[in-house]
């Protein structure tokens with residue numbers, strides 16, 4: 001990187017792998033993931049922190065990666081949709097979305113699945129209200145939410161093996 005370009009080196013862990021990327025301090029984590037690290041599973045919807053399509057986990061908490069500047073990512077642990085499965089074995093939430101038709105166009109799906117994985121880690125047997133609250137930051141234009149809700153219900157209990 002030429003000196004004076006204004007870019008910084010960011011070291012962090014993404015999906016359990018140590019990575020380094022270069023970015024402007026205010027560049028979006030979303031773009032770093034998709035363009036620098038080629039992890040294109042994380043989607044952009046609104047780009048304004050409203051839709052949750054770009055959701056990833058940062059140090060175990062859900063964040064909208066379109067709102068996270070690269071400078072804040074240093075030394076953190078990021079989990080994206082690419083890191084949710086264990087090798088060839090899908091996470092119970094991913095399998096439940098397939099079995100129950102929880103995805104249509106798929107734009108919201110990576111963020112929905114990360115929100116559900118995060119929820120079930122905190123509440124392995126969530127109430128209906130907890131599921132609705134857990135997914136409340138993620139918008140879907142296609143499914144009407146019923147099949148997404150049913151997918152998360154189906155994954156309850158199953159997800160403990162993926163914790």
Ligand code: FES
Pocket residue numbers: 043044045046047048049050051052053054055064065066067
């Ligand atoms: S793209 Fe980030 S919240 Fe919509």
Ligand code: FES
Pocket residue numbers: 102103104105106107108109139140141142143
């Ligand atoms: S499946 Fe299309 S936005 Fe949710």
